[in-house]
Amino acid sequence: MDFKVTGVVKDSLARTGTLKTPHGEVQTPVFMPVATSGAVKTLTTTEVKELGGEIILGNTYHLHLRPGENLIEAEGGLQKWMNWEGPILTDSGGYQAFSLGATRSKQAKTTDEGVRFFSHLDGNKLFFTPESAIDIQLKIGSDIVMVLDDCAPYPATDKRLRLAVKRTGEWAKRSTDHWKNLEVGERGVFGIVQGGLSEELRKQSLKDIQELPFDGVAVGGVSVGEGKENMLSAVDFISEDLDKSRPHYLMGVGEPTDLIRMIHRGFDMFDCVLPTRLARHGAFWTTDYRRENIRRANFTHRSKPLDTKCQCSTCQKYSASYLRHLIMTNESLGMRLLSIHNLWILFDLIRQIRSSIEKDEFVERFGAYLS
């Protein structure tokens, strides 16, 4: 997997780049819409592509449970199956094993070997190891494979965080050892940095990961409920030390203002459920990156679009009043139209950021959002 930095700016770690994958090139910074179970919820892949989507994220945990990686492999891989021509990054399932893989009485649990968890669908006892997580992702057809990591829940004790960092490091080593022995072609594998809000542990984890021959460095364990200030400080512990020759992926972050701040700190890749989840709940972003909700009564008679400055197809064709009606009546079209709007806001932001980096105007243009 090949990554090239194509542009840098003064007074910021922000940069542009190009990432080559088996299913095409991706320009960075990039936002990856989440297609948990093989679909960006409510949208077709054609729509995602037309909006500006270049790469999407699929979830190993979900796809492993249903329909299972063997079916996807038999159907020619996830790209072909879901009619997505571009690259796909797959999450390793480590995060979901913890966030979903527990029953009332039985907790998900990591051991040195891997993570034991329970299917949220039927309670079945399941097990991921670093090696099996990679094998599953390759069967799914992933272009960018994420290693299995131990994402400690927030808040976590110091002891638990230390264990998570240790395990994540050991599993990372096993992952690269396993990767070497596989036929992976141009696919890439990314390591994940843990460490919570601890400077010491973040630095240790970054060192562990960057010592290994990963194609990219991901930072996990953020946007897990710690709050914006904590997230910034956790990232600030390590942003200067991220290996500049590799792509940097901040996992799970997708609030527009967070993207700006994190690109400023050197991150190239992001994924987040927010644009589509918020849309299904009636929430949308404005062109100045505030969050609003169409359910509010004051939109009842608003015959203007959601945002008069927005160029998305929803805002070109529909009034806020009509969109509110669709959401209030639970029409799926409302969720689709708001998903289109929210994704457009993010993709357009990314386009503006790339352009500002190319012109070395990033700090001037986005300075107001950086602090």
Place this chain on the structure above:
RNA sequence: GCUGGGGUGGUAGAGUGGUCAAUUACACUUGGCUGUAAACCAAGCGCCUUCGGGCUACGGGGGUUCGAAUCCCUCCCCCAGCA
């Protein structure tokens, strides 16, 4: 017209003498959502309040009772069956 059933908060629908400003659901209002068990979750939802409480309410009017959405009388309205 006769017989029977019924009229409760925005709606549906509980309650059938005190613990009822009234279960519940829906609707509505307002929040929330950051590697998606998430088209979900939470709070509020008669009026006033110094948050102690006060006031007005269960079709209208009258009555019984210490006390009524609940019992009685009467009027109005709705539904079913029979004419």
